[in-house]
Amino acid sequence: MDNLLRKLDLTSLRLFVAVCQERNIARAAEREFIAPSAVSRRIADIEALIGLPVIQRQSRGIVVTPVGETLLRHALTVIGTIESLGAELSQYCSGAKGNVRIVANLASIVQFLPEDIAAFQRLFPDVNIDIEEHNSVEVLRVLEERGADFGICNAIEGLEHFERLHYRTDRLSLMIPHGHALAGATQIHFASLMQENFVGLRSPSALTILLAREAKKLGADLNIKIRVSSLDALCRMVHAGLGVAIVPHQVGELYLNTLNVQLIPLADVWATRELVVVFKELGQLSATAHTLVNFLAQNG
Template sequence: MNHLLRKLDLTSLRLFVAVCQERNIARAAERESITPSAVSRRIAEIETVIGRPVIHRESRGISVTPVGEMVMRHAQAVIASFESLDAELSQFATGAKGSVKVVANLSAIVQFLPEDIAAYTRIFPDVEIQVDERSTSSVLRSVSESGADFGICNAVPGIKDLESLPYRTDRLFLLVPRGHRLSDATAVTLADMARENFVGLGSDTSLARLLAQQARSLGLDMKVKIRVNSFDALCRMVHVRLGIAVLPQHIGELYVDTLDLQLVPIAEPWASREQIVVFRQRERLTAAASALVNFLTNKR
């Protein structure tokens, strides 16, 4: 592999593909604005590197050998990959102006988006970005109905007719008041906390649905006594000992130093969640939206 990488170049591969498509060196040379002798030299170099003939020269053109067919197939894939890269870079560059509407769930907005959007706008200060907070189900519905350029939400089963890319991973922790019976635990399970009173987000949020689903699977009944619409309210409710809560680690860490709270890891597979960027079709994104998607999904 290293031998091929050092010896073959894109120009030679492009000329070889042109010869295979035209079945004639002279026509391929005319198409690529180069002399036939230069094309022949490039083909000979490919054959030297590979050690086998890739074409047979005939009186009225050329025929492609079986090895040549294989090389052409891979050459086309390499060229297509670089053309795709060029198109994406061009989109990124032309995304310097415009407006983008994003719908995102609360977890993404509180944990990750502020810093990411701030970094993006330092590169593209003329792009106007509107962010609306929605539940995960509402994010998916809004993107499906063309109510936003793209959305950011938790990866959930059953996403149809939308494309997606990975964005971030977050980890769910248990939030309890200091001195609570679980505050000194090294880790907890859902069964450990099931008999407690809970403070939760709205029942239509992906977090509320996840917890309800996991409780049902274990035959447990979670007692959600209070529901709120923000993590700030949730943390304050736990602070005054109205219940315990499950929330993303990064959000809990914003409050543990200012309120009487303790974070406890949850030792369950479902406590690790993937966040994704969703859109209808990549090629239908505006240049500004595509540039922002590229920035968000390549930022780690």
């Protein structure tokens, strides 16, 4: 029986099962859209391989032998396993199952991604998602090195080398400590802040680059007294009275009830920023990643 694995094919097993279920070779052939002689030849090949009869032909049909009953039991298991495999693989092809790796900037992770990913997981619970935080510049570098399926970042220089879809829009606001002279203002222009002491982010984030560029247009440099590595630390430094900071408005709102700070929306046009879903080529994404990209773009 050592040759069974190499010589017993799935088509022969399927036809044998049909014969056993129909108890008639002609009816089995009709069900499987094949000539009765071809079915008989497949059954004969199985019997030659095993060395024992699996059915007995009678005038009104067939009778399955004890050897045939054993073969039928295992054949049903094999065919059921193959059908289950096909169904599971089709989920990968349709995007309903698989693994996706995302690189995203902090603004998207803090403000939007948790709720969007939760909504996606309710529809596709068998998709595993790995999210890695990078600033927008690093997001593009990782994608260039094929280190992730797609990324989410601000619309920055370098995007022209990638394909992208709109994701969300966020707005920048000034965060000030309790008792600051600007308390009570409903909005403010960036140009009026050049004399303030700022708390800034240490890494070359999209926000850091943007603020430096806009200050340069005004012929000034931001007076950054303290640099930190996260938006959480940034907000806490403002709470402690160590300076003011520019933050995504929805990020700042998370701290209004826990820290003594106030948010004042920036009135400048550039303070409204676009977040994009970015990738090398849409056609190169896996079905699962493609499904998630479309979901984020459509629900953003």
